Amino acid sequence: MKSWSDIEHSKQRVISNERIAPGSHLLKLHRNHKFIAGQVIALGISAEIEPRLYSIASAENDDLITILYSEKAEGALTPMLSNLKTGDTLLVSKPFGTFTAVKDNAVFVATGTGIAPFMSMLLSNKVNHATVIHGASYPEFFYFSEYLHSTLGERYIRCCSRCMPGCLYVGRVTKFLKEWDALSPNKNYYLCGSAEMVVETRDILISRGVSTAKINSEIYF
């Protein structure tokens, strides 16, 4: 990642920074620039720490920008982010990124906070008839589940790796995809999360007949 001196940025005040699950927060800022659903912004507390990237989770026409982030125990930035209060300042870049070209009948595959760009696409009405396959360790990490469940119904699939058998699929998204009857080579697939998940999912999709042209990914490193 570039340093702050290489990217256009401004200081902004925090509107709110709400804890929504253990170690997980929704940060809200004023939207000072237009963006396309799927884009990211860089955030920082001071120029000494390199910018970190975060997907925008809110709709393109909202007055506020929402960022969903999870705190990394040994991380340089997120422990500080999680202590921010309303009115505190933060360094914020202009939105950028190319994970934006979404088509109808998309299948979104996300793990953890990787759901963020897909929320922005859904809330911005960028896609019709999308399916969301979201992976998390425990039920509390299925962020935005109320909205996704009420909007997508059976096209919202939660893969819970550490849940007891019950109403959710038990296992990772990759296990689900290997078994999924409805997996179609004709759909467009959008993957967002760790490099490990993206690489493994890509291999599974290819092994099930999906061409690489139909697989798009955003890796959180």
Ligand SMILES: Cc1cc2nc3c(=O)[nH]c(=O)nc-3n(C[C@H](O)[C@H](O)[C@H](O)COP(=O)(O)OP(=O)(O)OC[C@H]3O[C@@H](n4cnc5c(N)ncnc54)[C@H](O)[C@@H]3O)c2cc1C
């Ligand atoms: C395109 C893109 C979009 C992204 N969007 C999001 C998003 O929407 N939400 C989100 O939460 N994240 C997102 N990320 C990830 C985000 O940019 C940061 O990497 C993440 O928040 C961690 O930042 P950090 O400064 O707290 O951790 P870092 O300091 O960068 O550390 C990263 C990891 O290394 C470990 N680590 C660091 N130092 C040590 C050490 N000394 N010993 C042991 N372990 C160590 C930390 O535990 C942590 O797991 C995105 C990344 C990319 C590339």
